[in-house]
Amino acid sequence: MGVDYSEIGLMVGLECHQQLATRCKLFCGCKPQLFKGEPKVTFLRRLRPTQSELGQVDPAAYFEFQKGVRILYEADGETSCLVEMDEEPPHELNREALETTLIVALMMKAKPVDEIHVMRKTVIDGSNTTGFQRTCVVALNGEIDVDGKTVPIQHISLEEDAARKIGEDGYTVRYRIDRLGIPLIEVTTGPVIHSPKEAEAVALAIGRILRATGRVKRGLGTIRQDLNISIRDGALIEIKGVQELELISKVVEYEVQRQLGLLKVRDELRRRGVVEEDLKEEFMDVTEVFEQTGCRVLRRAIKDGKRIFAVKLRGFSGLLSMEIAPGMRLGREMADRARFWGRVKGIFHTDELPAYGITRDEVEKLKRLMGASPDDAVVLVADTIENSTDALRAVVERAREALRGVPEETRAANPDGTTRYMRPRPGAARMYPETDVPPVPITDDYLRELSSRLPKLPDEVVKHLTECYGINVKLAEQLLDSEYLNLFERIAGRVKVSPTVIAATLTETVKALKREGVEVNKVTDEQLMRLFEMVDSGKTAKESIPEVITWLSKHEGEDVESAIRSLGLTMLSRDEIEAVIDDVVEENRDFVMERGMGAFGRLMGIVMKKVRGRAEAKVVSEIIRERISRVKGEDAAM
Ligand SMILES: [Zn+2]
Numbered sequence: 001m002g003v004d005y006s007e008i009g010l011m012v013g014l015e016c017h018q019q020l021a022t023r024c025k026l027f028c029g030c031k032p033q034l035f036k037g038e039p040k041v042t043f044l045r046r047l048r049p050t051q052s053e054l055g056q057v058d059p060a061a062y063f064e065f066q067k068g069v070r071i072l073y074e075a076d077g078e079t080s081c082l083v084e085m086d087e088e089p090p091h092e093l094n095r096e097a098l099e100t101t102l103i104v105a106l107m108m109k110a111k112p113v114d115e116i117h118v119m120r121k122t123v124i125d126g127s128n129t130t131g132f133q134r135t136c137v138v139a140l141n142g143e144i145d146v147d148g149k150t151v152p153i154q155h156i157s158l159e160e161d162a163a164r165k166i167g168e169d170g171y172t173v174r175y176r177i178d179r180l181g182i183p184l185i186e187v188t189t190g191p192v193i194h195s196p197k198e199a200e201a202v203a204l205a206i207g208r209i210l211r212a213t214g215r216v217k218r219g220l221g222t223i224r225q226d227l228n229i230s231i232r233d234g235a236l237i238e239i240k241g242v243q244e245l246e247l248i249s250k251v252v253e254y255e256v257q258r259q260l261g262l263l264k265v266r267d268e269l270r271r272r273g274v275v276e277e278d279l280k281e282e283f284m285d286v287t288e289v290f291e292q293t294g295c296r297v298l299r300r301a302i303k304d305g306k307r308i309f310a311v312k313l314r315g316f317s318g319l320l321s322m323e324i325a326p327g328m329r330l331g332r333e334m335a336d337r338a339r340f341w342g343r344v345k346g347i348f349h350t351d352e353l354p355a356y357g358i359t360r361d362e363v364e365k366l367k368r369l370m371g372a373s374p375d376d377a378v379v380l381v382a383d384t385i386e387n388s389t390d391a392l393r394a395v396v397e398r399a400r401e402a403l404r405g406v407p408e409e410t411r412a413a414n415p416d417g418t419t420r421y422m423r424p425r426p427g428a429a430r431m432y433p434e435t436d437v438p439p440v441p442i443t444d445d446y447l448r449e450l451s452s453r454l455p456k457l458p459d460e461v462v463k464h465l466t467e468c469y470g471i472n473v474k475l476a477e478q479l480l481d482s483e484y485l486n487l488f489e490r491i492a493g494r495v496k497v498s499p500t501v502i503a504a505t506l507t508e509t510v511k512a513l514k515r516e517g518v519e520v521n522k523v524t525d526e527q528l529m530r531l532f533e534m535v536d537s538g539k540t541a542k543e544s545i546p547e548v549i550t551w552l553s554k555h556e557g558e559d560v561e562s563a564i565r566s567l568g569l570t571m572l573s574r575d576e577i578e579a580v581i582d583d584v585v586e587e588n589r590d591f592v593m594e595r596g597m598g599a600f601g602r603l604m605g606i607v608m609k610k611v612r613g614r615a616e617a618k619v620v621s622e623i624i625r626e627r628i629s630r631v632k633g634e635d636a637a638m
Pocket residue numbers: 025028029030079080081082083084181
């Protein structure tokens with residue numbers, strides 16, 4: 001797709017959220033970690049619609065409250081305490097986290113505020129037990145250089161991470177509060193990004209500065225990007241939770257396509273002469289059409305005492321199933337809305353029927369009953385009257401918005417780069433002071449002291465790596481972007497293995513293993529260090545590294561020695577290598593006699609297959625050459 005991004009007025013702003021690697025959480029002494037397994041404590045809360053100071057109630061929050069949505073929070077004893085449960089006031093602001101944030105601010109040339117004031121930002125989805133998120137602006141008006149362009153950093157804040165949603169079951173939403181309170185730095189750029197690739201480059205540059213501090217958490221889920229995307233005539237769309245850097249340009253690309261697609265839908269609806277008054281909230285009970293249906297979902301609903309309701313969308317035929325962006329359709333957006341506002345499982349619409357066991361005959365009957373012409377679409381939902389009404393009302397609302405173009409909304413990123421409706425965009429910032437946490441003054445002396453010991457900037461780190469270790473720029477950059485920069489320096493400082501081999505292992509090999517599904521993160525830094533020590537001392541070959549890492553990932557708690565022993569990767573002695581080679585030479589004696597040194601390649605291949613990971617190629621080749629000369633010598637002597 002040849003989209004001219006400047007032509008369509010694309011503007012993107014980034015909000016980068018990165019967890020900090022502190023000893024404890026932002027407002028209590030709990031470990032900033034996630035727990036696995038079953039929770040030790042659970043507690044149930046109802047969602048309360050909190051009013052802002054202006055007395056406004058967020059409609060989505062009020063709606064969920066009305067629906068009786070409950071939150072089941074899960075916890076264990078180590079990763080949360082009474083603070084996360086909102087049973088005890090927050091403690092003082094974590095100074096370690098504040099210092100890291102100030103360091104980042106100074107590296108991004110931002111101006112720190114004189115005094116840190118913790119604020120409460122209303123949060124309406126239950127991800128905070130308090131109903132708000134604590135956040136504080138630490139610095140303003142910074143800038144970073146991205147490929148020669150100056151990108152303004154609007155503000156750098158420190159905030160508490162939210163609880164993580166782990167499931168939803170009807171009216172009960174489950175959250176784990178282990179993540180709640182983990183310090184999170186937020187870096188917000190101006191909306192100066194004008195292409196998908198540029199968005200990715202800016203995110204990479206910010207991520208590199210954050211990692212260059214050596215004080216941030218690593219691994220999936222520890223860095224999350226929110227994107228604010230708009231095009232001319234479109235709308236400002238906030239997309240939350242992009243976890244992988246490689247996904248950013250795709251998300252922007254797809255969002256542009258989605259907005260352009262919705263504009264096409266709008267134009268088509270106008271061409272068809274559809275107006276808002278055509279879209280009525282007239283819902284009809286159409287259960288009778290499906291009394292004998294072969295559709296399992298509908299049959300089940302009827303059996304459970306639910307009814308089937310339908311609404312006609314005048315002039316929408318063909319537009320619900322039209323793909324507006326890869327994997328994204330208006331019908332799907334309606335389904336998302338219906339699920340959110342009606343808590344229904346999903347919808348059916350005539351663009352996709354007959355299907356799912358619904359017959360052509362049933363569709364005909366339905367259309368007749370609804371008085372639908374071939375130009376019209378009909379949307380169905382099977383649930384209680386209350387949920388169905390809410391769901392279809394949301395569908396009609398979404399249809400009306402389609403007449404206007406792109407509705408403003410908050411969307412969530414899917415792992416494939418597509419997005420889904422999350423909730424309406426909240427109104428203006430709803431912030432008020434957190435009176436339980438005293439303000440923290442930032443003195444000039446403190447800033448001077450921090451300035452004097454700022455970490456190297458990413459460019460300087462790359463320069464340092466190439467100069468000190470003789471690795472190339474590509475590897476140095478990969479190290480910077482990996483989780484292993486610090487470990488690389490530790491290993492390279494201790495063993496005599498080539499730094500290029502260490503760097504390539506910690507970047508390319510690790511990446512390749514992850515792609516194969518190996519859980520490399522289960523292998524500890526100490527194990528990797530030990531592995532290189534074993535290679536250094538000749539106890540195993542560098543060729544065996546991937547196998548050992550794979551084995552260790554599957555045998556948590558076992559040591560490198562056991563891995564090498566179990567895999568049979570202990571280095572062969574020279575005698576043992578010679579014995580293997582002698583056998584191979586003997587088996588291929590005729591070939592060797594015929595070809596002489598010309599037989600080397602084949603022999604080398606056979607031997608290396610037998611001793612891979614247990615002998616250095618250099619030694620093997622030496623011995624083979626020597627044996628070939630000897631055989632030829634004997635031959636000549638005969
Ligand atoms: Zn705690």
